[in-house]
Amino acid sequence: MSGAPLTYEKMNGRSIRINRVPATITAVLLTIVLVYLLNFHQEERPALYGMLRSDNKVNLRKMLIAAVQAAQRGGFEVRDVAHTRELKERSKGKTDEGANDPFTDADARSHCVMKQGLKRFFPRVQIFSEEDKEHCKDAHIFDLDPTVLHETAEVPDVSVSARDVTVWVDPLDATQEFTEELYEYVTTMVCVAVAGRPVIGVIHSPFSGQTAWAWQGNSMSEYLKGLRVQPHSDTDHPVITVSRSHTASAKEVARSAFGDNVSLLTAAGAGYKVLQVVANNATAYLHTSKIKKWDICAGDAILQALGGTMTTLSGEAINYGPNDSPVNTEGLLATLEKHDEYIDKLSKHRSEKTAKSRRR
Template identity: 80%
Template sequence: MSRKEPNMNGRIIRINRVPAAITAILLTIMLVYFLNFHTDERPAIYGMLRSDDKVDMRKLLIASIQAAQRGGLEVLDVARTRQLKERSKGKTLEGVNDPFTDADGRSHCVMKQGLKRIFPRVHIFSEEDKEHCAHAHSFDLDPTVLHETASVPDLAVTAQDVTIWVDPLDATKEYTEELYDYVTTMVCVAVAGRPVIGVIHSPFSGETAWAWVGHSRSEYLDELYRKPRLDAAEPIITVSRSHTAAAKDVARQVFGEQVSLLTAAGAGYKVLQVVASNATAYLHTSIIKKWDICAGDAILRALNGAMTTLKGDPINYGPNESPVNKEGLIASLDAHGEYLERLSKYSNDHKLR
């Protein structure tokens, strides 16, 4: 359809309204696309970062607590049904069976999928990354998981600097044996390779120990930490029950034949024994995966303790590092330097592996 318009010279100009309207619509669509989508794809310039290049640490803390607790619910649910669907992933270097259950898989899916939906731009590693999650699992951020007096500021960091380590079920072997005290679900947030947020949730007690280094920690963790401290001069060393012989031998040679040993399962559980002063240090002499130890490392740092390799080196939890720590570890709240000195003297004549 067209209409006639006179021009300045009295001539008639025919304007076709349909093509003009189509052209206007197309220009509008192109403009909307450019403003809403194209700008997000442009690289950062002049040292400025887009908002989606940043991630809020307070939200990371809340989501990490929720993920550990949601994973714990899956662990509890499978335990109640006793439908473990247990199978073996092989044997550890110590020759111990490394089992996998339906609880490991279900906990992994709800923990990793939930975190990935909220933080799609951060690196997330889980012990069960090979497990296929058929259904989407998610949760919304719930700030009520923090206690009212928690000091948790809004602090933004670069998303690509963040690595999250997820252990969906620590101490699976003991879980199959119904030794539930050892069982935990864990989440750790590392920034530039340093562990800064650690969450250790105990599904069967319902308690959650968490800490954000330099900022805040859970009331339950404070409760454990307030217990009377042991004398570091009379060490009680907690070691793994799955390779007790090797660890006991090293502990006795390093700390003396009269050293007290606390055998336990689960790296998360053993760190909490140190925090609660049931042990003065946690010793591990063989390789160990970083999702087993990152949360405990962060918690000890928040309490002015330390977790290092047996050589005294900090453990790097960055995305480009190996997920395996091959140098063993020593973790303590007090006298860490003294323990390292003793280990150094021993390692001059022995290879700690």
């Protein structure tokens, strides 16, 4: 009879009635839940794991857009401080060459907007900035705006592992010149390295408003395309750009290695000097002392995108991975072509210098 009791049990002297219909319904419901859970684990779980795995990926197209925006927003902060002339200048100490290493409110504000902006979009990526010791409070944030790239830019959706990506930020290159109002040398820079190789480089000139960017193997800014000209092919009459703040050693090396026909172009800022090579105002950029990687990574990426080369003075590629030192201690040479010929002359110069010192 339907609804008749199935069994009786005694608990604590009381009777508990178990009906057949509720028991059947419960069994059916439990079966449905079990089937759902099994199907979820077989079908939904891989998709869920895929979503989690995608969180560990970085889209390089978005990273390029964010890098360009970060450099431009940092440049806005630099200009704003320049217009107010409230630099709040102080010294970080002396460089190895004995020059003052200044720090201003423009460095701080540019650093905060650039690094915090990038970190907001890419929290899993390791980002190094020249001013990482600076404490940031409320920085101006920005949203991704693809229109910062020109319409014909070839920027595919390419994803790489976040752990392979290192970003180098220079919030204000040529701070000393900034304090002297030599604004043509000032740049803000972002570089994206993948597995230690510079892949995306952005050099923004705040006071001209021009942005040179390149993504190796894909595209570059229209400004960079227009800036690029046919490089010199005559290494017997090179034009070498060297730093105006510590030129003595570089000038001596350039004259000894490249002979009396060498011309020297003194300038400031690693980003600016790389662009002088791109524009054919210099055939090579020479630096003979140590230099930080946030100074050179963006220029390295841009040169490689144009078919050029940046190495240490011994011809070794520079690694921009997170586990290497942020300081390149081996000097650098940057060229658009015939890099090996310049390196050979530098190597010959070092050999002759070593031989002379031994004879003494």
